[in-house]
Each structure stands twice: as C-alpha cells, then as structure tokens.
Amino acid sequence: MEAPTVAIIDSGGANIASLEFALARLGITGQLTVDPDTITAASHVILPGVGAAADSMTRLKKAGLTDLIPGLSQPFLGICLGLQLLFTASEEDDTQCLGVFPGTARKFMPTPERAVPHMGWNRITRTRNSDLLHGIPDGSHFYFVHSYAVEVTDDTLAFAEYGNPFTAIVERANFSAAQFHPERSGEFGALLLKNFLHR
C-alpha cells in the first residue's frame, strides 16, 4: 500500500500536537494546512477541533474551505468539534455548520449525577459494522471532552450514553467523525486511526 498523505485541517484548535504525535506513532506525518489545493490532493483528510464552533467556522470560511469540504471524495475524519462541524448546525452561538450530515449539536444540561463538560472515558456501542471499527469490541472505552453533542441519527455508526444516547461516531460514504479523541484514547483510539488510514 502506498503511504497515505494526511492533511490535517488547521481549524485553530489548541491540541493539534497530540493528533500529530498519534499519527507519528503510526509512522505517518500529517500536514497541518488550510490550503485548498493541499487538502484536495491529500489521500486522507482530518478535521480536528477544540474550541468554539463559531470561531472554527469563521476560520474555515476565511480559508475558503466551507464549500470545499462537503465536496471532498477521499476518506475524511472529523474529531470532537470536527464531528459537530460536519452536521447542519450547532446550538453553540447558533452556528451554521458544514451540512455533510443532517443534525444539530445541542448542549448537555448538567444534572446532579452528570457534570458538564462530559469529560472522561466512556463506552461506545456500534449500530452496524464498519471497517472503521475493525478489531474494536462494543463496550470499548474512548476519551471524551465536550459540552455539546448530536443525538443518534441514521448516520450514527456508534453511540455512547451520557444521560441519553448520543452520536459517538458518525459515518456516511467517505465521511466519518468521532466525538471522542482517538489520539488520546489508548490502544483502541490508535486502532481507529489506523483503520481510517487503511481506507
């Protein structure tokens, strides 16, 4: 197999380094970029994201990527906020997002049993099979950090529960995204990234 060329879209988040290191542990050097040509030419594209939805959308718009991203045809992986940005909208600052998947990210309401942000390890359960989950058993733990989430939709590949079930992994055609951080989710996180890079 030819070595993948991975474009990491620079959405302005703070923790790009941990993703770069996770790829490096798999022998891959990701290229951090907002250049449309570099992104289009890459074999794989990753949209990470930590921070606010509106800020990131503004940044993507400025770089001319909001029309480009939904039209990409190579394997695409959103991470955390990157998942939320792929949906229609986010309640966070009433932001219109990329619209690859129908659905809206909504804020978790704190309860005495459940702190917000949802921060920590949680189990995921698949709704169907996918090569992305190859070797990852149901009930595996992944590391989540988020205050907004998308309910379970037709595109949900795996869900987790925090009060109610929410989308942990979404997938349709070449587009996929994880609400958790595979780059900080131990061996199964690394396996998910590896599965993605084998696409």
Place this chain on the structure above:
Amino acid sequence: MELATRYVSEGADELVFYDITASPDGRSVDRRWINRVAEVLDIPFSVAGGIRSIADAEEVLNYGADKISINTPALATPGLIDQLAKRFGTQCVVIGIDSRAENDTYHVYQNTGDPDKTSHSGRTTIDWVREVQERGAGEIVLNCMNQDGVRDGYDVAQLKLVRDNCTLPLIASGGAGSMQHFAEVFKQANVDGGLAASVFHSATINIGDLKKYLHEQSIEVRI
C-alpha cells in the same frame, strides 16, 4: 518519563504533571519535556504549575498537553480563567484548589508548593468553586490539605459539599492510602475522578489492581 510509561501500562486514565514549586519560586520553567511526554502518551495529560498567562498556556498546549491546571495564579488574577476559557475552550482549563477547614468553614490556600510561603487566599472554598465555574473553568481538582500526604482517606465530607455546589467535573485529591479509599470517594462523594501521587509512585497501589477492585465494587471504570 519512566514513571509516566509505567502508569500508562498499568492502565492510568489520565496523568497530571505537577511542577508545584513553580509558583512560589516565581520562575519560568523550561517546558520542552512536555513535548517528549506528549510523543509517547496515548492518554490525556495535564500540566500544572507556573502557568500565569495566555502565553504560558499556549506554550504548554503547543508542546502537546491536553489541559492546563492553574491554582495560585488564578487566585491572584481570576480574570485569567475567563481569558483562558475563551482562548482555548473550557475543556482544557482545570482549576486546582488547595482547601482546608478552619472554624467550620473551608478556606482556600495559595502557594502551597512551599510550606514557608503558603498563605490564606482570603476566599472560602465554596465561593471560589462557584466563581471559577462562572468564569469558565472546565474541571476542578480539589486538594483537601488536611488529608494530603497522610494516606488516611479522601476528605469525603468536603468533596461532597463541593460536589453539591458545582456542576463541573470534580477530581478528588489528597489522602488516598488504600483501594477502599477510592471506592469510598466514588460512592459517597460522587466525584468524577480520583487523583493520587504517593501511593502510585511508591507502588503501594497498582493502578491495574485498583481498577479491578473498583470494577468489583460496581464502580464504572475502564479496564
């Protein structure tokens, strides 16, 4: 580094690196080591100590830390919490609070890295917990000073009170001496995590064994 990789192989869920002497010394630290840690760790990790500005925080995060934990500088400049949350997102701003009981009320202490410089911050713990939540903190690590280092069990009463007064993830710190202490604090104070240093460091408690034990006690853990 050796310790970090040992903890990861034992099954630690998160690592916190404390440079506790940074604040009392007023020094800026060489932080290149963060990069080396981030390269090998595949679980989240926080860095605490001496982070006094947006620029300090940016440096730590750029080196690959997932969260920054601030304590004394937040007490000196509470607006720093708002700035950090706005710039980097709530999820990576952890507030460390050193607290102990005095005349039936819990009070916050500062510069606790050096016993000679430790002083009362002039704030009560509950007021400070509410304020940091309001300002945009994403997590609270409550270090109960009267229990710290004594391995006598977490301060369940205090943690329970703080739990009832905040909706943020709450991490218990100070006092862990046995596996039962962890079970106790998860069950009775409903905390989101238990932090310990000396019992893990000295290998008195193996993290893998601890998680097996907690699982047997019907506490949800990643095994």
